[in-house]
Amino acid sequence: MIRTEALTKDFRAGFWRPRPRRALDALDLHVEQGEIFGLLGPNGAGKTTTLKLLLQLLFPTSGRAELLGRPAGDTDARRRLGYLPEHPYFYDYLTAEELLEYFGRLFGIEPAARRRRAAALLDDVGIGAERTLPLRKFSKGMLQRVGLAQAMLNDPELLILDEPMSGLDPIGRRDVRALITRLHGEGRTILFSSHILSDAETLCSRVAILAKGHLAASGTMRDLLSENVRGWELVVRGLTEPARAALAARGIDAGALPGGTWLVTLGPSTRPEPAIAELAAAGAELVSASPKLETLEDVFVRHIADDTRAEGARA
Amino acid sequence: MYHVALHVFKESVRDKVLYNLVLFAVLLMAVSFLIGQLTAGQDVKIIKDLGLAAISVFGLFIAIFIGIGLVSKEVEKRSIYALLAKPVRRQELVAGKFVGLALTLAINIAIMAAVYFAMLAYYGWTEPETVQRAWEAPAADPRLLKPIVLIYLQLLIVNAIALFFSTFTSPLMAAAFSLGLWVAGHFNADLRAFDTVVDAPAAGALGTALSYILPNFASFDVKSVVVHGQDVPLGFIGMNAAYAALYIGALVIASAMIFARRDFK
Numbered sequence: 001m002i003r004t005e006a007l008t009k010d011f012r013a014g015f016w017r018p019r020p021r022r023a024l025d026a027l028d029l030h031v032e033q034g035e036i037f038g039l040l041g042p043n044g045a046g047k048t049t050t051l052k053l054l055l056q057l058l059f060p061t062s063g064r065a066e067l068l069g070r071p072a073g074d075t076d077a078r079r080r081l082g083y084l085p086e087h088p089y090f091y092d093y094l095t096a097e098e099l100l101e102y103f104g105r106l107f108g109i110e111p112a113a114r115r116r117r118a119a120a121l122l123d124d125v126g127i128g129a130e131r132t133l134p135l136r137k138f139s140k141g142m143l144q145r146v147g148l149a150q151a152m153l154n155d156p157e158l159l160i161l162d163e164p165m166s167g168l169d170p171i172g173r174r175d176v177r178a179l180i181t182r183l184h185g186e187g188r189t190i191l192f193s194s195h196i197l198s199d200a201e202t203l204c205s206r207v208a209i210l211a212k213g214h215l216a217a218s219g220t221m222r223d224l225l226s227e228n229v230r231g232w233e234l235v236v237r238g239l240t241e242p243a244r245a246a247l248a249a250r251g252i253d254a255g256a257l258p259g260g261t262w263l264v265t266l267g268p269s270t271r272p273e274p275a276i277a278e279l280a281a282a283g284a285e286l287v288s289a290s291p292k293l294e295t296l297e298d299v300f301v302r303h304i305a306d307d308t309r310a311e312g313a314r315a
Numbered sequence: 316m317y318h319v320a321l322h323v324f325k326e327s328v329r330d331k332v333l334y335n336l337v338l339f340a341v342l343l344m345a346v347s348f349l350i351g352q353l354t355a356g357q358d359v360k361i362i363k364d365l366g367l368a369a370i371s372v373f374g375l376f377i378a379i380f381i382g383i384g385l386v387s388k389e390v391e392k393r394s395i396y397a398l399l400a401k402p403v404r405r406q407e408l409v410a411g412k413f414v415g416l417a418l419t420l421a422i423n424i425a426i427m428a429a430v431y432f433a434m435l436a437y438y439g440w441t442e443p444e445t446v447q448r449a450w451e452a453p454a455a456d457p458r459l460l461k462p463i464v465l466i467y468l469q470l471l472i473v474n475a476i477a478l479f480f481s482t483f484t485s486p487l488m489a490a491a492f493s494l495g496l497w498v499a500g501h502f503n504a505d506l507r508a509f510d511t512v513v514d515a516p517a518a519g520a521l522g523t524a525l526s527y528i529l530p531n532f533a534s535f536d537v538k539s540v541v542v543h544g545q546d547v548p549l550g551f552i553g554m555n556a557a558y559a560a561l562y563i564g565a566l567v568i569a570s571a572m573i574f575a576r577r578d579f580k
Contacts (some may be wrong), residue, residue: 083400
């Protein structure tokens with residue numbers, strides 16, 4: 001569905017600086033049909049540059065990109081994809097309905113179908129009531145919703161969404177997550193960039209982590225998130241001071257929580273059962289016991305840190 | 316291209332600047348009417364001359380101020396990203412922008428021309444026949460349409476110039492370059508004869524070369540001829556139209572080529 005080979009983009013740093021700044025360095029990426037693929041990375045990692053290269057809003061310095069079996073920028077491929085830009089902005093003097101009408105014409109959609117689809121999409125993204133308001137009166141979150149509606153106008157096979165949750169309140173984010181899940185359920189392929197890791201963790205089947213223009217890691221969530229338990233967290237009530245001191249003597253930390261409870265943290269090499277028995281014997285009541293698993297945030301921070309170290313070593 | 320052109324037209328029609336400019340042009344024509352009445356003998360010529368000048372100057376403002384924003388505003392406001400992701404070739408987009416503004420200009424010139432002719436007709440109707448007999452041509456002389464057509468052709472060139480600069484510079488720079496070329500284009504004939512007034516052959520050759528590159532707006536200016544009741548041959552208009560078509564074609568192709576390879580960061 002999407003394939004890049006050694007995709008590289010340099011930007012001129014300024015008229016007097018002949019050495020360009022490398023925004024994307026030899027990116028190899030492939031997104032299969034029917035996937036929700038997350039492109040993750042901190043600000044300036046090259047996420048938006050990658051998406052713009054896929055849409056030929058930028059031209060690569062070297063390497064190649066292919067979408068829907070055609071080279072990036074192909075007009076027929078654009079007929080089959082939808083794109084939501086980062087912080088979308090449209091024409092002030094048009095209403096949401098007129099914007100979709102204009103874009104619908106560019107897709108060659110018949111007038112009756114165009115009107116029907118525009119109305120349905122605006123309802124779908126929750127701004128049906130504001131369809132006749134000029135876009136200059138729209139808030140950032142409302143523009144984001146219009147952006148999503150225009151991206152779905154041509155019933156695309158592939159959706160490329162640049163920071164789709166940006167500018168949305170918690171309800172808006174929940175709605176967009178539900179929308180992405182529904183679109184995926186309809187068989188569409190979705191590539192989105194984000195720096196909100198919880199969204200990616202919830203939605204994506206595969207992710208790629210970019211750091212300073214490099215591909216730091218990629219794979220399925222299972223590949224990236226180690227299934228090994230990294231420790232246990234026990235919440236207990238009624239922990240006495242002698243029992244806490246006994247735990248501390250063995251290097252087990254117990255911190256006070258609100259409501260008279262304590263959080264006992266066990267390392268990866270300590271099984272929870274003996275500790276639970278010991279605490280019960282000391283008169284403490286077990287409230288909960290949960291394993292500590294690696295999160296996408298842990299993976300993200302680890303890879304970004306690794307990449308920064310590697311770059312430091314190269315320098 | 317057709318949809319983009321219609322969109323540009325809709326954008327221009329909803330732009331308040333446009334209405335202000337048309338209103339100013341109509342006001343200026345009305346002022347020329349008053350000035351004409353205060354001037355004994357030359358009144359009708361002054362009204363004709365100032366009216367044509369108003370159409371030309373305000374048409375120029377419309378061509379430049381809307382023309383420079385055609386592409387650069389899309390880039391500046393980031394609306395270009397969603398637009399270029401649609402199945403539209405960049406070249407079509409540039410051509411559509413030009414056609415859209417050409418249409419806007421045509422309608423504005425038509426409105427201003429209608430006001431101009433209505434004013435002249437009223438003036439002719441109110442003046443006694445004895446005064447009218449001294450005129451070289453009737454007040455609402457249909458031959459005045461010819462300089463208006465030539466003004467429109469000039470403005471189409473200015474539109475293409477503004478579009479060309481707006482594909483790679485900021486709106487401010489594009490406005491400055493377009494205005495500069497408008498002024499320089501009116502002195503094109505002087506530039507062509509530059510080698511006859513300077514001793515340095517290199518400077519003379521440069522002047523001649525520049526005169527071929529810069530637009531020749533002076534050849535479109537027939538106001539003084541028509542105001543004095545003389546006719547402009549259709550062949551002359553045809554030659555100027557052919558020149559304008561060539562010049563515009565070259566500029567739109569150059570704009571499309573620049574725009575087609577441009578990065579949108």
